[in-house]
Amino acid sequence: ETGVTQTPRHLVMGMTNKKSLKCEQHLGHNAMYWYKQSAKKPLELMFVYSLEERVENNSVPSRFSPECPNSSHLFLHLHTLQPEDSALYLCASSQGVLGGTEAFFGQGTRLTVV
Amino acid sequence: AQSVSQHNHHVILSEAASLELGCNYSYGGTVNLFWYVQYPGQHLQLLLKYFSGDPLVKGIKGFEAEFIKSKFSFNLRKPSVQWSDTAEYFCAVKETGSARQLTFGSGTQLTVLP
DSSP: OOSEEEEOSEEEEOTTOEEEEEEEEOSOOSEEEEEEEOTTSOOEEEEEEETTEEEEEOSOOTTEEEEEEETTEEEEEEESOOGGGOEEEEEEEESOSSTTOOOEEOOOEEEEEO | OOOEEOOOSEEEEETTOOEEEOOEEOOOSOEEEEEEEEOTTSOEEEEEEEOSSOSEEEOGGGOEEEEEGGGTEEEEEESSOOGGGOEEEEEEEEETTOSOOOEEOOOEEEEEEO
């Protein structure tokens, strides 16, 4: 148990569906992140939220839409995805975005787009 | 832009063999360095980290890493591996005092044969 919980663990969706990934952290952190993990590739940072404000968006397609309603919750809304978006989506949190704070990761959502 | 290279994609060892996984990064400024491990079906978890001070860092489960600034390296070592060390290992770098987030290597899959 990491203190970062992601739901669902697995998701299969069609290209025309709309779904959302949820992340909740119980660590009192004020920064949250979405990463994409594809096979044989480095983890790719998608979005960073600090104090509920988006501070980084790494050229992610608009079919991915993040939402951070408070410092404990982070969502990733998905619509009209492509098969190449199939991957493991990881949520992480940390105390602050500056300095040498380590990130704590959730177990991820395994997304398959069919 | 900073980058992280992990030269070995897959390492296979027998139990009790010694391990060294390479990690090199490209950023020339002050960095914080991390090694994360992902056991099969589990979340990414921190093995060890370097922020400052003694360049030889000891982590959990008998792992250690040495920061060699002149070589831009942060190699992970363990004198005697166990079957339970089978996992994927990720090196990550973060610029100190920057809002830029962790940059990960592509990972090294370690398989330890019983």
